[in-house]
Amino acid sequence: MNPSAAKPGRLRNKVLGAGAIGLLALGIWIGSWLPEWGLGGRRGVDDPGTETADLPSTPPVTDGVVTGVGAVAVRTPQESESPPPFVTVMIHGAGFQLPRNPGRDVRTLPPPTSEHFEPATLEEVVTQAKQVPGNAEGIKVLILRHKSATVGARDRLQKALLDAGLKTEQLHQLTGYVD
Numbered sequence: 001m002n003p004s005a006a007k008p009g010r011l012r013n014k015v016l017g018a019g020a021i022g023l024l025a026l027g028i029w030i031g032s033w034l035p036e037w038g039l040g041g042r043r044g045v046d047d048p049g050t051e052t053a054d055l056p057s058t059p060p061v062t063d064g065v066v067t068g069v070g071a072v073a074v075r076t077p078q079e080s081e082s083p084p085p086f087v088t089v090m091i092h093g094a095g096f097q098l099p100r101n102p103g104r105d106v107r108t109l110p111p112p113t114s115e116h117f118e119p120a121t122l123e124e125v126v127t128q129a130k131q132v133p134g135n136a137e138g139i140k141v142l143i144l145r146h147k148s149a150t151v152g153a154r155d156r157l158q159k160a161l162l163d164a165g166l167k168t169e170q171l172h173q174l175t176g177y178v179d
Helices: 012-031 046-053 122-131 151-163
Strands: 065-068 073-077 089-091 095-099 117-120 141-146 172-177
Touching: 065 172, 089 117, 089 122, 089 151, 095 122, 122 151, 141 151, 151 172
Parallel strands: 089 141, 141 172
Antiparallel strands: 065 073, 089 095, 095 117
């Protein structure tokens, strides 16, 4: 007697099991491309939150020292707070903005990032860029772009900085947009 003839559902069960595993794998693969779905290992394709690895590496600067006893704490400014080693400038529309608190690390700002910046002239940006020493990688200007940033503003900023004596290697522009 033929063994396959005795168990007619055996081949069908194997095919159904393989098909179920294939559909599961296809679902996981498709889910990894959708924002907020999948196994959680990857964020959405257009998510601006993935740009943090693009920032120059500098230690975060605190804006004070917390002192106090128990649940009561008082924030006092540091005696020798050093300025940041580079200038962070945001291109917002056709204009420029500088951080309200330049000592803060951009990576630690709560969203929306643009609320932590205030309007500035191109001359102010160039003046500050010439005064900073630069970080360990030689970056003197970190350029962020708001969703409303124009190409003309970026070109004006880059031309003004290069005309002021900065080198292209001293400018670092993030690839994504900020809110």
